[in-house]
Amino acid sequence: GQSLEQPSEVTAVEGAIVQINCTYQTSGFYGLSWYQQHDGGAPTFLSYNALDGLEETGRFSSFLSRSDSYGYLLLQELQMKDSASYFCAVLGAGGSQGNLIFGKGTKLSVKP
Amino acid sequence: NAGVMQNPRHLVRRRGQEARLRCSPMKGHSHVYWYRQLPEEGLKFMVYLQKENIIDESGMPKERFSAEFPKEGPSILRIQQVVRGDSAAYFCASSPSGRGNSPLHFGNGTRLTVT
Numbered sequence: 001g002q003s004l005e006q007p008s009e010v011t012a013v014e015g016a017i018v019q020i021n022c023t024y025q026t027s028g029f030y031g032l033s034w035y036q037q038h039d040g041g042a043p044t045f046l047s048y049n050a051l052d053g054l055e056e057t058g059r060f061s062s063f064l065s066r067s068d069s070y071g072y073l074l075l076q077e078l079q080m081k082d083s084a085s086y087f088c089a090v091l092g093a094g095g096s097q098g099n100l101i102f103g104k105g106t107k108l109s110v111k112p
Numbered sequence: 113n114a115g116v117m118q119n120p121r122h123l124v125r126r127r128g129q130e131a132r133l134r135c136s137p138m139k140g141h142s143h144v145y146w147y148r149q150l151p152e153e154g155l156k157f158m159v160y161l162q163k164e165n166i167i168d169e170s171g172m173p174k175e176r177f178s179a180e181f182p183k184e185g186p187s188i189l190r191i192q193q194v195v196r197g198d199s200a201a202y203f204c205a206s207s208p209s210g211r212g213n214s215p216l217h218f219g220n221g222t223r224l225t226v227t
Contacts, residue, residue: 045215102154
């Protein structure tokens with residue numbers, strides 16, 4: 001089966017850097033994605049890593065180590081609007097985007 | 113440039129009634145997915161459809177739940193004889209392809225409350 005582990009909550013201050021870790025167990029691996037969800041809102045896609053290494057997109061970066069079954073999302077220069085839940089997700093069997101398995105999410109609170 | 117549209121935003125049903133949730137994918141997207149989310153939980157995959165076809169329904173309960181994505185019109189998630197445990201947020205997503213690196217675009221969800 002497939003499962004993902006991520007911290008349930010993280011708190012940081014404005015301007016700081018925060019790292020949200022995700023470890024996964026999968027029967028086959030086809031990539032790790034990250035989504036952001038504000039309270040009551042639609043999840044929005046942040047990043048996708050299929051290969052080892054760091055992918056940078058503005059203030060957000062995502063890292064993957066396939067040998068360690070581990071990835072993280074790095075948020076820099078935190079802003080109040082970054083307060084949200086962040087979900088890591090892996091593709092289900094066969095690599096079809098259809099069956100995306102999500103972690104339970106990490107609630108990030110950014111304090112002034 | 114409308115995103116994924118879901119309606120209604122909120123739906124209240126009494127036990128035993130039927131719930132119909134609608135989803136119009138983004139323009140140009142032919143792949144639709146339904147997910148369910150309980151409070152403080154991640155999203156749980158239910159079903160993946162392409163126009164007129166169910167591709168993967170492994171996450172959908174065998175009884176009372178059904179989904180369709182007709183040639184014309186929105187995708188419908190139908191829950192018959194609702195029970196209190198069906199109360200959740202139901203999110204629809206779409207993508208232009210079913211490839212692994214194709215991000216999902218989610219709608220704002222339908223919050224179903226069963227009383």
